[in-house]
Amino acid sequence: MAELEAGTTHRARPLSPHLQIYKPMLTMTMSIVHRITGAGLYFGMALLAWWLIAAASGPNAYADFEAFAGSIIGRIILFGYTWALMHHMLGGIRHLIWDTLHGLEPADREMLALMTIIGSIALTVLLWVIGFLAMGGSR
Amino acid sequence: MTARQMRTPMRRVRGLGAARSGTNHFWYQRLTSVAGVPLVIGLVLIVIALLGRSHAAVVQILGSPLIAIVMLLFILNTAYHMWIGMQEIILDYLHDDKWKLASLIGNTFYVVVVGFAASYAILKLSFGV
Secondary structure, three states: OOOHHHHHHHOOOOOOOOOOHHOOOOOHHHHHHHHHHHHHHHHHHHHHHHHHHHHHHHHHHHHHHHHHHHOHHHHHHHHHHHHHHHHHHHHHHHHHHHHHOOOHHHHHHHHHHHHHHHHHHHHHHHHHHHHHHHHHHOO | OOOOOOOOHHHHOOOOOOOOOOOHHHHHHHHHHHHHHHHHHHHHHHHHHOOOOOOHHHHHOOEEEHHHHHHHHHHHHHHHHHHHHHHHHHHHHOOOOHHHHHHHHHHHHHHHHHHHHHHHHHHHHHHHH
16 A cells, blocks of 8 residues: 555656756757856846945945955956856847747857857957056056 | 646646746846847946046046936846846746745845845936935
């Protein structure tokens, strides 16, 4: 009786294959990276809020923020934030393209994924070069 | 499961799903992502323009109408976008009702606090005092 109950309540049902069964592919990596960058940007918004509140609070609060943003840790975080923002934006554009039913063929998907990675890295480096030039020029 | 299930499949499908709100969020996630592209570009340009400037200059620029409007639109649009996005992540990975509920509440609180704080800062920079 107990056996029958266990058998009926915990019967092994067929499961749909999950991620582990597939060979890792660029497009599925991009899928999870899109989500991870989104989550990163979610918490990064607190930094944006800190920046604005510091500016609104006064010179001392702003100097504190600048000290953080200019530190090694701060710059690493801001560099990562820049890349996450660019990657999530390009990944989002990719999703919008898919929403129009374009770019869904295997070769197109691969190309879009590659363009997202290359584009996000290129834009991040470009923005930081411009940023350093701007800081050197107008201080 | 089926014994106490009195609602028809149509009733369950209509307007439900894990978030109890149907496909509304799917649509608003797309809408806010379309709006997000120009707003992110705007934010990036504003941040670059402010790099290395003194506090007084930053206050003046952030408080000028056009800049403040772009910043406010970015903050509000992003707040809604990230609220939906984090809710989707929570509903995908947290199945225990207690944790799910606590996380959904925490998500809303975080987004409201961050969004309100950032918006308030822009308004204070705009209207002064």
